[in-house]
Amino acid sequence: MPIYDYKCENCGHFEKIQKITAPALNECPTCGGKAERLISKNVGVVFKGSGFYKTDNNTVKDRVRNLNKERQVDNQALLDGDTKSFVEQSEKTTQKVLEA
Ligand SMILES: [Zn+2]
Known part of the structure; x- marks a missing residue:
């Protein structure tokens, strides 16, 4: 059986085990x-929290994916032996990382 939290106007907080x-x-x-x-600390809040977590996680994944694409452009410039382009591109990517 779940434990419910109550607030009494005279003696304050207490807990009571009750059937759901x-x-x-x-x-x-x-x-x-x-x-x-x-309001129960156990049920609603945890459910809501996991929803937020999922959203955050997807956003982070998208950001990492986008940044990886940018880094591939950096690396391609370096492979081409174009150091100047690499530095310029890398600086742009760093700017994007800071903005992300
Ligand atoms: Zn009381």
Whole structure:
């Protein structure tokens, strides 16, 4: 059974083990004061977090892929023995890395 977090207006935070189908308490079992169930730390947040992670990960992959393409242009210039072009191209790529 999950543990739910509650906030009591008199005694503050407490935890209560309940069935997932059980209704939320609105009364503190300790003092009888007004109690409020807090949003679970476990369920929604983790799900949302993994969604963000996936998005970030894809963005990073796209950036790396684009930068690799740029680096290939650098390397081609170097293979052609064109040092001046290599330096120019490499500087452009460095600028793109900084902007990425
Ligand atoms: Zn209380």
